[in-house]
Amino acid sequence: MLEIRKVTRRFGSNTAVRNVELKIDQGQMVGIIGRSGAGKSTLLRMINRLIDPSEGSILFHGKEVSALKGPELRRWQRDCAMIFQQFNLVPRLDVLTNVLLGRLNHRSTVLNLMNMFTREERIRAIAALERLDIAQTALQRAGTLSGGQQQRVAIARALMQEPKVILADEPIASLDPLNAKVVMDSLADINAREGITVITNLHTLDTARAYCNRIVGMAKGAVVFDGPPEALTSDAVRNIYGGEEGAELSEAITSTSINIPAPQPARKSTGQAQPALAAV
Ligand SMILES: Nc1ncnc2c1ncn2[C@@H]1O[C@H](COP(=O)(O)OP(=O)(O)OP(=O)(O)O)[C@@H](O)[C@H]1O
Ligand SMILES: [Mg+2]
Numbered sequence: 001m002l003e004i005r006k007v008t009r010r011f012g013s014n015t016a017v018r019n020v021e022l023k024i025d026q027g028q029m030v031g032i033i034g035r036s037g038a039g040k041s042t043l044l045r046m047i048n049r050l051i052d053p054s055e056g057s058i059l060f061h062g063k064e065v066s067a068l069k070g071p072e073l074r075r076w077q078r079d080c081a082m083i084f085q086q087f088n089l090v091p092r093l094d095v096l097t098n099v100l101l102g103r104l105n106h107r108s109t110v111l112n113l114m115n116m117f118t119r120e121e122r123i124r125a126i127a128a129l130e131r132l133d134i135a136q137t138a139l140q141r142a143g144t145l146s147g148g149q150q151q152r153v154a155i156a157r158a159l160m161q162e163p164k165v166i167l168a169d170e171p172i173a174s175l176d177p178l179n180a181k182v183v184m185d186s187l188a189d190i191n192a193r194e195g196i197t198v199i200t201n202l203h204t205l206d207t208a209r210a211y212c213n214r215i216v217g218m219a220k221g222a223v224v225f226d227g228p229p230e231a232l233t234s235d236a237v238r239n240i241y242g243g244e245e246g247a248e249l250s251e252a253i254t255s256t257s258i259n260i261p262a263p264q265p266a267r268k269s270t271g272q273a274q275p276a277l278a279a280v
Pocket of ligand 2: 040041042169201
């Protein structure tokens with residue numbers, strides 16, 4: 001279990017995250033929503049220890065990750081993979097090498113210095129690419145891929161870390177609707193099949209509703225909603241996104257363009273399975 005205890009983060013006089021308390025069981029798929037500046041990225045970055053809390057502590061299975069140093073900190077950052085809006089691949093390296101970079105924290109410094117990957121690691125990397133349906137790009141330079149393909153490479157790289165938690169910061173904000181759906185389906189599949197906890201910041205309500213079994217709403221650094229999608233009433237939405245009492249808050253304002261079709265009855269002629277999200 002991941003436990004966030006009274007965590008506050010200040011930047012100068014600005015409080016980005018305010019007294020946040022959350023307990024996240026292993027295997028949950030959590031969507032964090034809120035306006036721009038609400039503190040969503042700051043919260044994820046503290047979990048991964050890219051930045052430190054000003055106050056409070058973060059624990060994983062009872063161990064305080066906010067106090068880890070050296071090899072123990074690296075081990076935590078390996079257990080807790082991060083996916084970014086801008087993919088953060090090395091564009092001039094090929095896709096396979098980018099995925100193999102996910103292994104670095106698993107290896108000795110000497111092996112890393114020699115820049116050698118074992119046959120087993122390569123096979124594993126290809127398998128990760130196959131799982132995300134992009135194995136055919138393995139030898140292409142990462143910078144030549146489309147955004148959707150690059151994000152899938154980033155997910156394959158995260159899988160190579162064999163993480164217990166995946167933190168995704170607006171993973172679909174730069175993608176077109178079709179690629180956004182592919183990426184969210186992949187994260188949902190990894191969550192369901194491997195039991196990896198997924199915590200993802202999402203700009204929009206409809207995606208969070210469709211994919212996450214728990215939604216955390218943030219406003220001005222504080223958690224103002226925490227519950228299942230069904231509990232997200234229009235009042236709760238107004239608390240998160242602001243707005244006048246009684247005013248219509250159109251879901252379109254807070255929607256991406258992932259248009260998720262209502263589940264269709266299976267058609268015998270195609271023999272195709274429903275997409276994973278139909279099960280959510
Ligand atoms: N490194 C930093 N230095 C100073 N202020 C920062 C820093 N990082 C974040 N902030 C401030 O903290 C607040 C929360 O920012 P954060 O990036 O966490 O919001 P967010 O919810 O992720 O927003 P967005 O939806 O735009 O990504 C903002 O006021 C931001 O300006
Ligand atoms: Mg952000």
